[in-house]
Amino acid sequence: MKLIVGIGGVTNGGKTTLTDSLLRALANCCVIHQDDFYKAPLFQPQDQIAVGEDGFKQWDVLESLDMAAMLDTVQAWLSSPQKFARAHGVGVQPEASDTHILLLEGFLLYSYKPLVDLYSRRYFLTIPYEECKWRRSTRNYTVPDPPGLFDGHVWPMYRKYRQEMEANGVEVVYLDGMKSREELFREVLEDIQNSLLNCSQEELPAPAPACPARPQGRGHGCGHRTARPAASQPDTV
Numbered sequence: 001m002k003l004i005v006g007i008g009g010v011t012n013g014g015k016t017t018l019t020d021s022l023l024r025a026l027a028n029c030c031v032i033h034q035d036d037f038y039k040a041p042l043f044q045p046q047d048q049i050a051v052g053e054d055g056f057k058q059w060d061v062l063e064s065l066d067m068a069a070m071l072d073t074v075q076a077w078l079s080s081p082q083k084f085a086r087a088h089g090v091g092v093q094p095e096a097s098d099t100h101i102l103l104l105e106g107f108l109l110y111s112y113k114p115l116v117d118l119y120s121r122r123y124f125l126t127i128p129y130e131e132c133k134w135r136r137s138t139r140n141y142t143v144p145d146p147p148g149l150f151d152g153h154v155w156p157m158y159r160k161y162r163q164e165m166e167a168n169g170v171e172v173v174y175l176d177g178m179k180s181r182e183e184l185f186r187e188v189l190e191d192i193q194n195s196l197l198n199c200s201q202e203e204l205p206a207p208a209p210a211c212p213a214r215p216q217g218r219g220h221g222c223g224h225r226t227a228r229p230a231a232s233q234p235d236t237v
């Protein structure tokens with residue numbers, strides 16, 4: 001069984017923190033970080049990142065990321081999770097060797113069409129504007145934010161891509177990034193474990209006809225089916 005789980009959402013929502021905790025807790029679990037696919041890798045000339053009409057280098061647009069390379073990496077995991085795990089120093093646990101999880105983590109996970117349908121579960125962390133701006137001001141990126149970047153580029157691009165995602169009907173599970181790290185971790189871990197349980201039950205032989213039918217809507221999680229519909233969430237501006 002293979003499960004691809006997206007940990008997406010707003011910058012500074014807590015994606016990397018949550019992903020690191022899940023990675024430690026889940027067996028046979030690998031991770032791919034979207035920000036490893038910037039077209040301007042560390043210590044390389046940054047001239048592949050264009051300056052936009054907003055006057056800023058376009059760090060927060062999809063075109064600044066090599067999404068084809070990210071997709072190739074996901075395909076490599078799909079074709080052999082065991083081999084991928086070994087190559088990335090993840091030990092495969094023999095007692096759970098049929099189950100493999102891939103965490104994809106990043107701020108634009110659900111805007112690249114070839115990837116969208118590959119997820120079994122799509123989480124989306126949100127925090128309000130003021131909290132986001134404050135957390136961002138405390139971060140040290142490899143390329144420091146120039147003055148005005150947050151209001152002039154980062155937040156407008158977040159709004160734009162999120163609106164597009166919602167308009168396109170991409171189904172996500174919203175997570176409130178104002179909850180504690182521990183609460184978020186427990187909530188998502190439990191949800192992933194439930195998905196795994198549902199999947200393994202679906203892989204059992206079909207029940208005898210006299211058994212009541214399984215309720216609709218809980219069959220998410222395995223294969224590459226769509227995540228359950230998102231609970232509606234007020235906008236965070």
Ligand SMILES: Nc1ncnc2c1ncn2[C@@H]1O[C@H](COP(=O)(O)OP(=O)(O)O)[C@@H](O)[C@H]1O
Binds near residue numbers: 015016017177178
């Ligand atoms: N649940 C949380 N509550 C408060 N602060 C958090 C929480 N999760 C992460 N942080 C802090 O917010 C900042 C951004 O977290 P990070 O995981 O790097 O976010 P992202 O990867 O979404 O940009 C870090 O300083 C981190 O310690």
Ligand SMILES: O=C(O)c1ccc[n+]([C@@H]2O[C@H](COP(=O)([O-])O)[C@@H](O)[C@H]2O)c1
Binds near residue numbers: 143
């Ligand atoms: O990773 C980098 O090299 C990098 C260089 C410049 C900027 N970033 C910022 O990284 C942000 C995405 O990462 P994160 O963890 O904040 O979601 C995005 O908002 C970019 O503006 C990231």
Ligand SMILES: [Mg+2]
Binds near residue numbers: 015016
């Ligand atoms: Mg991060």
